[in-house]
Amino acid sequence: MTAIDSSRPVRPRRSVLYVPASNAKALAKVRSLACDAVILDLEDAVMPADKGPAREALRRFFAEGDFGGKEMIIRVNGLQTAWFGEDFLAARACRPHAILIPKVDEPDDIASVADALQQTDAPSDLRLWAMIETPRGVMNAGQIARHARTQGSLLDCFVTGTNDLIKETGALQMPGRPYLSTWLMQILLAGKAYGLDVIDGVYNDFRDSDGFLAECRDGRAMGFEGKTLIHPGQIAEANRIFGIDPARLAEAEAIVAAFALPENAGLGVIGIDGRMVERLHADMAQDLIEKARRIAVLDGSPTETQA
Ligand SMILES: CC(C)(COP(=O)(O)OP(=O)(O)OC[C@H]1O[C@@H](n2cnc3c(N)ncnc32)[C@H](O)[C@@H]1OP(=O)(O)O)[C@@H](O)C(=O)NCCC(=O)NCCSC(=O)C[C@H](O)C(=O)O
Numbered sequence: 001m002t003a004i005d006s007s008r009p010v011r012p013r014r015s016v017l018y019v020p021a022s023n024a025k026a027l028a029k030v031r032s033l034a035c036d037a038v039i040l041d042l043e044d045a046v047m048p049a050d051k052g053p054a055r056e057a058l059r060r061f062f063a064e065g066d067f068g069g070k071e072m073i074i075r076v077n078g079l080q081t082a083w084f085g086e087d088f089l090a091a092r093a094c095r096p097h098a099i100l101i102p103k104v105d106e107p108d109d110i111a112s113v114a115d116a117l118q119q120t121d122a123p124s125d126l127r128l129w130a131m132i133e134t135p136r137g138v139m140n141a142g143q144i145a146r147h148a149r150t151q152g153s154l155l156d157c158f159v160t161g162t163n164d165l166i167k168e169t170g171a172l173q174m175p176g177r178p179y180l181s182t183w184l185m186q187i188l189l190a191g192k193a194y195g196l197d198v199i200d201g202v203y204n205d206f207r208d209s210d211g212f213l214a215e216c217r218d219g220r221a222m223g224f225e226g227k228t229l230i231h232p233g234q235i236a237e238a239n240r241i242f243g244i245d246p247a248r249l250a251e252a253e254a255i256v257a258a259f260a261l262p263e264n265a266g267l268g269v270i271g272i273d274g275r276m277v278e279r280l281h282a283d284m285a286q287d288l289i290e291k292a293r294r295i296a297v298l299d300g301s302p303t304e305t306q307a
């Protein structure tokens with residue numbers, strides 16, 4: 001959960017739910033859901049004839065506000081599509097936390113949107129997220145992520161698009177994602193190299209809870225911040241798997257406490273319960289404690305770790 005700009009708040013992104021902007025029933029449900037973030041979709045989930053009404057629905061939805069601390073993102077149609085211009089204007093006017101650009105192939109794709117945003121009176125805290133879901137996007141992921149280091153970059157987050165990757169490459173959808181994993185790790189490494197959060201792709205079979213759980217665990221082990229979801233029934237497990245394990249939190253608190261002892265002040269490495277612990281572990285422990293604090297705030301269950 002490394003933020004590019006450390007002055008910006010670190011946000012939990014355990015569960016990131018897609019909601020078709022054209023689906024009034026699903027939109028009405030958003031405020032009651034316990035996901036960390038919502039991607040309001042104008043792209044694949046919305047039929048061409050419904051794009052205009054979906055933009056209107058978003059305008060009304062955002063005008064009502066009150067999202068209970070959830071991060072709100074609008075996914076527009078791709079840069080090369082006929083819908084992008086109107087989507088971009090509508091999304092900007094809604095003032096979400098971020099705009100998600102699908103099918104990002106190269107750094108210029110992000111740069112052009114960032115330039116367009118900076119030349120407008122858009123709110124200064126509006127961020128950009130990028131979907132990496134094409135072969136070129138994967139091959140250029142490092143260069144795209146590197147944009148985050150350019151002056152005034154708005155890029156915050158990579159979202160992996162496993163459905164499009166499967167479509168574009170012909171790889172088979174298989175348990176354990178044996179072939180996709182290579183590309184997912186490439187995207188993950190690129191994002192992490194430049195301080196981006198990286199979110200795992202969707203699990204389409206939303207009634208298969210065992211398969212979903214296995215894929216969440218897989219994504220967590222790979223290092224993703226969270227998972228993109230398609231159904232409210234997937235939220236609780238994603239929050240649990242990508243959340244904080246109480247045992248790990250207790251261990252982190254013990255590490256921070258040990259390094260705070262006067263006798264350890266000048267030491268770079270100490271032993272705790274027969275295990276070597278370095279200063280880098282103390283940094284990781286501090287990050288984990290901060291993440292737990294933010295999750296507790298979002299979940300409305302502040303813990304003792306809350307400052
Ligand atoms: C997949 C669905 C079409 C299934 O919908 P449905 O048959 O209505 O499911 P349920 O009857 O089980 O729904 C129960 C209630 O929950 C609401 N619901 C369902 N899904 C959502 C949602 N995503 N957000 C909010 N609310 C939701 C239903 O309305 C029911 O409500 P109620 O009757 O009042 O209890 C549907 O789940 C769906 O449309 N999901 C999202 C699909 C989507 O957005 N797809 C595009 C994004 S994924 C993608 O593009 C990946 C990427 O780009 C890639 O390449 O990989």
Ligand SMILES: [Mg+2]
Nearest residue numbers: 133161163164
């Ligand atoms: Mg896609």
